[in-house]
Amino acid sequence: MDYVRRHLETTLDDSLEASRVVVLHGARQSGKTTLARQVAQRRAGSCVTLDDDASRLAALDDPMAYLSRLQAPAVVDEVQVGGDRVVRAVKRLVDESDERGRFLLTGSTNFLSVPAISESLAGRARILRLFPFSQAELDRSSPVDLTGWFDACEVEPPRETEDRAQYMSRLCRGGFPEAVALSPQQRRGWHDSYLETVIQRDVTELGDIRRADALVELVRWSAANTAGELNVQAACGQLGIDRSTFDRYFAWLRTVFMVHAVPAWSRKHAARVVRRPKLHFADTGMAAALLGIDADALALPTSTVAGPLLETFVVNELAQQNAGAAGVRIHHLRDYDGNEADIVLERPDGAVAAVEVKATGNPGENHLKPLRWLRDRLDRNAPGAFRIGVLLHTGPHCHPIGDRLWLAPINTLWSQPASRIHQTQAPPEPPRNSG
Secondary structure: OOOOOOOHHHHHHHHHHHOOEEEEEOOOOOOHHHHHHHHHHHOOOEEEEOOOHHHHHHHHHOHHHHHHOOOOOEEEEOHHHOHHHHHHHHHHHHHOOOOOOOEEEEEOOOOOOOOOOOOOOOOOEEEEEOOOOOHHHHOOOOOOOHHHHHHHOOOOOOOOOOOHHHHHHHHHHOOOHHHHOOOHHHHHHHHHHHHHHHHHHHHOOOOOOOOHHHHHHHHHHHHHOOOEEOOHHHHHHHHOOOHHHHHHHHHHHHHOOOEEEEOEOOOOOOOOEOOOOEEEEOOHHHHHHHHOOOHHHHHOOOOOOHHHHHHHHHHHHHHHHOOOOOOOEEEEEEEOOOOEEEEEEEOOOOOEEEEEEOOOOOOOHHHHHHHHHHHHHHHHHOOOOEEEEEEEEOOOOOEEOOOOEEEEEHHHHOOOOHHHHHHHOOOOOOOOOOO
């Protein structure tokens, strides 16, 4: 497919101007190499990959000599393969100079979580995460303007409407660059191969994994429990593994960016809050494939997994769009009385926006109950903190419905209104492979 400009590219450029080293990590096949090469080419830098046997052997033989010959910004792809030996050489080289943007390191594992890498490059590196494509990137549009939510307390309607079937098609397509252009049948095979590659190459080789079968079952369990609270005791019982095995294997799934956990939100006045994080699968296309379900099945009103997958779809979109921006943090909330909010967005200044996600196209009064509960609670205990509550749904309705509460279509997150297109749309990029 043609090159798709990533929203993180501007942040990546700024980071190279400010830091001696930039680490760009994210899931395998999320587009890190394409983005890094694009930036290096534009800035007249060089690019090597340690996935290549010859390059890896040369780098490990004499990392100082190998790396010092590279033109800045020097892209070192899949740096985790070189381990501590390569990373320590990077540290020595950048400590010899104040040059900014000397290295751009990419990796398919969390740079701070790989046991083979003890050097964090603290104080020298800016660490950025690249997600698979967001819907805004795939549609070549701008992400939602959360400033409007927090400051204007309003939602701008999308420029066009979509229905439940279209949302489920997007959900099942996911965001991996190689997978989005495939047919549903081809995509299933791609996801199977991806899982096998990540388990056998990135996890088994780097971690102490003695039961690959249990790791695969944990992946499938994670897909089936996406958007649910992470109850480790229940998971161990279902999977037949002990707590230490679960903790170790689940940590590896986070290290390779297959899952992520959204923390519980609370303030001092928010007593009796359930502290478990919510589990979310990092790509809904892969989650749907692991569950053996397609867009047609999810579009049926009787689907029991459409709701959780759709919530994860929205959480991932918000995380992808805000990956390069500082400030807004994503949480969930549930108390012991059963009150809950799917998503709580909080700015550093304490302003809060709450989001509920429903698969229905015709939301009713009862769907607004969680938003009203949180609004009233914060108004009593932290006046001015609650700015807006948004019920995202699969229908066309976009309008206020009570004090600081809105109904809005899910594609409000990426389908900008016509009045903003000329202001925010980036110039077209030349066609390039974005795999």
